[in-house]
Amino acid sequence: MAVYVYSIVATAHPQRLAGLDGVGDPPATLRAVYADKLSAVVSDAPEELRPKRRDLAAHQAVQERLMADGTILPLQFGFTATDDAAVRTVLEERADEFTERLQALEGCAEYHLKAGQDEDAMLRQILRESDEARGLNEQIRSGSTNPELPLALGELVAQEVQARQDRLAAAAVEALRGFAREEVSSRPTGNDFVSVSFLVDRDHEDGFRTAEKELADELGSDFDLRLRGPLPAYSFV
Structure with missing residues (x-):
């Protein structure tokens, strides 16, 4: 059998x-x-x-x-x-x-972090901080019938979202990797921009969890951080 x-x-x-x-x-x-x-x-x-x-x-x-x-x-x-x-x-x-x-x-356990940002909040941030995106949006809202404007705005927003999420992901991992022996990233899904597993020494668990809470506080309420652990170290076998 x-x-x-x-x-x-x-x-x-x-x-x-x-x-x-x-x-x-x-x-x-x-x-x-x-x-x-x-x-x-x-x-x-x-x-x-x-x-x-x-x-x-x-x-x-x-x-x-x-x-x-x-x-x-x-x-x-x-x-x-x-x-x-x-x-x-x-x-x-x-x-x-x-x-x-x-x-x-x-002496280690796995912790898995996922993080996402509210889509509307990110769009507002892009329109607030990008002169080009804000200008295109204002032209569309003013009644312009140019069919290329929505396409141009959509492409610009997509590029901005990717660039910002890449920076956020790198910063999030950097804030926590000092407490881990190893890390393994996977492709985020949905609205998430981070999906990463950390192999954390038991002696560093408190520091790791504290750092994650500080990261969540720093990012603010527009972000959704989900930390699971301690888990069996599936990602590191």
Whole structure:
């Protein structure tokens, strides 16, 4: 039977799994596959695995329990292998790589920051600060029938938005990266201009959260900053 793999840990990790359920309906029983100094927490994989709320919650609960007791390499939801022997083979063949990564993540947690700005607020700011954009807008509002004006204004605003968001994103990351060992950026969606994960040492968590609050205060109410964490370090495995 295929096995579902949750996380890789050092064999010395406590691996307290009592009271936790695995994925599937009915829930699968958790177990460990050992290979010298490493082990993987696994369960039997259901025949049809989908990201249902219960299964996502079960996956996350395993990661959080393991994370509370030591360093882990958390795998993303849905990772499976053919059987225990295949898991053991991977642990043996990539032992040095996994061990090195466990050492790099030791004492750390992931924090994920997303930030966006209200569209109307940004447009008002552009019209207030850009003479060219303000001039085009005034011509349109005065009743000009030149069909090129709206297009020119739209292109100018799009360029201004991109340039401003790039600067804001760089400033936000710069304000926080001093508290992190590593960072990984992803493509923002919607109105967001920042989507970045930080690997933060436990000793620096308070400073990191304080810096994020100061950044939010500095940007003001037109901005929406969302910080999630501490999380299993999915982005850094």
